[in-house]
Amino acid sequence: MSYLQQNQERFLNELLDWLRIPSVSADPKFHGDVLRAAEYLKTRLEEAGLENVELCATAGYPIVYGEKLVDPNLPTVLVYGHYDVQPADPYELWDSPPFEPVVKDGNIYARGACDDKGQVYMHVKALEMMSQQGPLPCNVKVMVEGEEEVGSNNLGTFVRQNKDKLKADVILISDTGILSNEQPSIEVGLRGLSYHEVEVTGPNRDLHSGLYGGAVPNPINVLCKMIASLHDENNHITIPGFYDQVAVLSEEERAELNRVPHSDDEFKQSIGLKDTYGEAGYTTVERIGIRPTLDVNGIWGGYTGEGAKTVIASKAHAKISMRLVPHQTSAEITQLFQRHFESIAPSGVTVVVKPHHGGEPVVTPTDSVAYQAAAKALETSFGKKPIPTRGGGSIPIVAMFKTELGLDTVLLGFGLDSDAIHSPNEHYGLFNFFKGIETIPLFYQNYAAGMKQ
Known part of the structure; x- marks a missing residue:
């Protein structure tokens, strides 16, 4: 029996213990829990055989670092991940408490199960398993942030201040997914991000809607109109200059992208929709992978409690994000959005646009030794060649790693689109968790062999 088979139950139970720690970085009330999650990972890395394991202080939450340097003549892989998780709200939409993990129907249900604790823990256990089998085929460094x-606000500073410590040949990240458990894939492109909070202020206090309605600007009505104007009838974003730098793919490139196995019917069924929706002239695969977007992620104002309260709110708020594609930059899009959103406000209100975090789009090479090592590893473990895909999400640090460390990244993820990351009932398949532990050592073996040639 293999080491993985012998230790499956222990590996799973350790992950479940980690998932019980509510490491929500966005909410200060979980501050102590985020630190506990970092300490838990530090201990597990030490047990897995890594050396010089430490909690590296930042202006925010610590970065967990460890390494195993076996031979200066061997290539070095820098593994990146994160131990913080999204807020679990709304709690009432979870079938089970988000920080009391449940294993059912072949899945682990918990916040962070897939994004990214479950996927980070695959690397911890893969390294433990490799250490039990002899010397590692590569030098390994692990860096997991909180x-x-x-927005990884302190990671860039840490990387710039520790370039020698982080010196490597390639970055390995498991924070993405595969097409299905039958068809593996590797994401070779990620969209960037420009994220904002907007505030519309009208009267100096909440007003009685009977005494004032129809005579004063209602900030909620105004905000809704402003947001609605950001798309035209073809769902094209109306911000002047927004598309100026967008990379336009050739018909051949678009045809290649659309070769990935995809069914609109299955896509709609999986999320309970009667039809798809998006920019005219593009397929669902293209809308997700190669086209920029603008979405409202939250909107609030006025009275939202039980019963009725007839007020015109003084303020209305929204959170708005834009996913970016090559060759857009978050700085330029942030400026364009802020200028445009302020310009379309009627004279009776005041608008404040507060930029939050951003990130750059990236496309990674498919002809590198590292990519080929990952592709061969997936082909071995799944019995089928992986398909390169463009991901719709954003991992801003991929571009930062290229700029600061000069390193390309391999996105060796094992999640599924149906895993409900960032949503209630997030889950991660047991198949995927253990398949990741099985596959990651194959990447190291292939990469070491490829770098010798």
């Missing part, structure tokens, strides 16, 4: 879900 602020990815709030």
Whole structure:
């Protein structure tokens, strides 16, 4: 029996213990829990055989670092991940408490199960398993942060200040997914991000809607109109200059992208929709992978409690994000959005746009030794060649790693689109968790062999 088979139950139970720690970086009330999650990971890395394991202080939450340097002549892989998780709200939509993990129907249900604790823990256990089998085929460095879900504001500073410590040949990240458990894939492109909070202020206090309604600007009505104007009838974003730098793919490139196995019917059924929706002239695969977007992520104002309260609110708020594609930059799009949103406000209200975090789009090479090592590893473990895909999400630090460390990244993820990350009832398949532990050592073996050639 293999080491993985012998230790499956222990590996799973350790992950469940980690998932019980509510490491929500966005909410200060979980501050102590985020630190506990970092300490838990530090201990597990030490047990897995890594050396010089430490909690590296930042201006925010610590970065967990460890390494196993076996031979200066071997290539070095830098593994990145994050131990913080998204807020679990709304709690009432969970079938089971988000920080009391439940294993059912072949899945682990908990906040962070897939994003990213479950996927980080695959690497911890893969390294433990490899250490039990002899010397590692590569040098390994592990860096896991606690602020990815709030923009990784302190990671860039840490990387710039520790370039020698983080010197490596490639970055390995498991924070993405595969097409299905039958068809593996590797994401070779990620969209960037520009995220904002907007505030519309009208009267100096909440007003009685009978005494004032129809005579004063209602900030909620105004905000809704402003937001609605950000798309035209073809769902094209109306911000002037927004598309100026967008990379336009050739018909051949678009045809290749659409070769991935995809069914609109299954896509709609999986999320309970009668039809898809998006920018005219593009397929669902293209809308997700190669086109920029603008979405409202939250909107509030006025009275939202039980019963009725007839007021015109003084203020209305929204959170708005834009996913970016090559060659857009978050700085330029942030400026364009702020200028446009302020310009379309009627004279009776005041608008404040507060930029939050951003990140750059990225496309990673498919002809590198590292990519080929990952592709071969997936082909071995799944019995089928992986398909390169463009991901719709954002991992801003991929571009930062390229800029600061000069390193490309391999996105060796094992999640599924149906895993409900960032949503109630997030889950991660037992198949995927253990398949990741099985596959990751194959990547190291292939990469070491490829770098010798």
